[in-house]
Amino acid sequence: MSYRQRGLTLVELLVVVVIVGILAAVAYPSYRNQVMRSNRTEARVALEQRALQIEKCFTRFMSYASEQCAATQEGANVETPERNYRVTIAGNETTFTLTATAINGQVADTACPALTIDERGRRLPVACW
Structure with a gap:
């Protein structure tokens, strides 16, 4: 009568764990970058x-x-709903600059730590928009 061994050996299990670890090490940074x-x-x-609110006030x-204008009064240090950015406003009667700082x-996110838009609709940095 022959006995057949079933299951995994420790070496096979370690190989699987190493492969999963390598895949995770490669995938996680890519995932974080996408987030x-x-x-x-x-x-x-x-x-x-x-x-848009500030332009309505100007009109x-x-x-x-x-x-x-409530939009300019409330514009200082407002956080976005998910609390990933703080929006601030700077300007005068004829100009404004809105900045969202991470x-x-x-x-x-070192590639785009802050995004801005002004009264002319210029968006900086261009690569982040």
């Missing part, structure tokens, strides 16, 4: 919405810095 890039959408949306009050976990 950082997708989080930039949050900043772009927040900047576009705030710029109504003929000034970007009008005290009657905070919390998004700080690791």
Whole structure:
């Protein structure tokens, strides 16, 4: 009568663990990079919405810095809903610049630490938009 061994040996199990570890080491940085890039959408949306609100104020009050405009008064240090960016506003009666600066976990996005848009619609840095 012959006895047949079933199951895995320790060497086979170690080979599988090493292969999974190598795959994870390659895949995780790529995954994190993609998450950082997708989080930039949050900043772009927040900047576009705030710029639209400020433009509406300019149309109504003929000034970007009008005290009657709630969008400019609330524009200082507002965080995005997921708390990945802080949106700030700088400007005067005829110009404005909105900046979304990375905070919390998004700080690791060194390629695009801050995104800006101004009254002319210029978006910087171009590669991040």
